[in-house]
Structure formats: C-alpha cells, structure tokens
Amino acid sequence: MLxxxxxxxxxxxxxxxxxxxxxxxxxxxxxxxxxRVIRDQDREDVPQPVRLVNLGGDDNAPVWQIVNIWEASEAFKELLYAPKIVEEMGQLTEATELRIWHDQIQYKPAKVGGTTGWHQDAPLWSIIRPMTEVSAWVAMDDVDEENGCMSMVPGSHRWGNQMEFIRTIRGDDFDAMPEEFEGHKVEVMRRPVKKGEVHYHHALTWHGSHDNTSKRPRRAIAIHYMTHETRYEASGNHVMKPFVEVEDGEILRGEHFPTVWKKE
Ligand SMILES: O=C(O)CCC(=O)C(=O)O
Structure with a gap:
C-alpha cells in the first residue's frame, strides 16, 4: 500500500x-x-509467449524482449496478480478495474546488452486509448548504472504525446538529451532498482535505458496494466492486435487481456 x-x-x-x-x-x-522459456522457444509441445525477439536487431548488442511470457509460464502469470502490485496500481490509476495489456521481459545480457532508446509507451501502443496506462517494472537482478538501469525525465508525463520529438534524439548517444523542451527543463534521472523491487511509471513518461557493460545480466519484467476506461482503437497497430476480439471503440478485454483486479 502506497x-x-x-x-x-x-x-x-x-x-x-x-x-x-x-x-x-x-x-x-x-x-x-x-x-526455460528461452530454451524451449522452438518447442511445439509447450505454451509459447506472443513474441521473443532481439529488440534492437543488433546481434552484437542484444536486448531480449519477450512479450506475454505469462502465457508460457504459470509463475509469471501469478505475478500479474501480485496483491501489492494490483493494489498500488489501483491507487496510482484510481481505476475501478485493472486488466493486462501485455508484459515484456527486458533482458540485457552481461557485457553486450544494448540500449533501449528514449520513448514514451502510450504513443507506441496505438491500438489502445486513452493514454493513461501505468506499468509495473520488476527487477530480477540488482539493476543499476553499470548494467543498464532505466532513466526517466521527471514531469514529462504531463507534456503530452511527444514521440515525434523524442525520435529525433534517439541516436547512438543515449545521453544526448536536450536541457530544455518547449519551456520545460529536461532532467535525466537514473533509476536503479534492487532485485525483487517494483518500480512504476506512467505511459507518457519519457524513459529508456543505456547499455549493460557490466559482468552481470540485467533481467526485468515490465507489466503494462490497462484501466476500466481503456478502449480498443482499430486504426492502430501493435503486436497484440491479432489477439483482440472486441470491436473498434469497445473496452479492450478478452482471454489475452485478463482482468486481474476489481475495486471492492
Ligand atoms: O527495461 C527497460 O530498459 C525499458 C522498459 C520500458 O521501456 C518499459 O517498461 O516501458
């Protein structure tokens, strides 16, 4: 309870x-x-996640991302319902109901794990609206400056959809962030998270993470939650779109988007 x-x-x-x-x-x-899920990725006799890819596409600097590992693993499925997370998520969003949008393993291997470029989540999630989602990011290692912790720009969730601008700063240099944006001071805060801790961020917060140059892996899972008001927007695109079973404009729910919490 927060x-x-x-x-x-x-x-x-x-x-x-x-x-x-x-x-x-x-x-x-x-x-x-x-x-186990990584080892079993080619097996047809065990449940598979929705996607397992090297996000940046660079074999020399991989960032392994698994979407919906909960569909392949009971332990990860249980995590979606963790009482601390859903209760606190309810407090942060003031939702009356929480459903899973999707989850994402974020795994940067030791020494070679690459950068996750600056972004806002919600604009990249163009099949759901409004942009009010909150994510719970759970560290499976001590994640710090050395092995590629996330960085966040405080207050940026109040500046609207700025993905067009953010794309212009997504070069090779993760630290190339301007000091000012449309009259707002832009600060970059490193966000170390200890193994087993949960860290929350709003879907419009500017964030990303630098590379893992340490000898330690950097494993984490982001669980993205929808609220009672999250609706399907058929004009958009996303890896979860093939799993949508509702019509344009309807509340997004269904087998692949389970309800994990309701306000009493
Ligand atoms: O783990 C990371 O470095 C990035 C995570 C992220 O972008 C997210 O959870 O929205």
Missing amino acids: SDAQIAEFHDQGYLNGGPLLDDEAVEVLRDELG
Missing part, C-alpha cells in the same frame, strides 16, 4: 520506486522460468 506522499510523488514525477515485492526465492523461480 502512502499519500508516494502517490503524490508519482503524479509529480511520472514514476515511483514501490519498494520490495519479491524475496530471493521468488526471484529465483522467475529467473529459472525465464531461462
């Missing part, structure tokens, strides 16, 4: 470290499951 001060911090900054969620044993189960 305090009023933490909720206010989230609304002000667009992100918040929610603190410890999983003990070492629970993290170990998830690490083992992640390894």
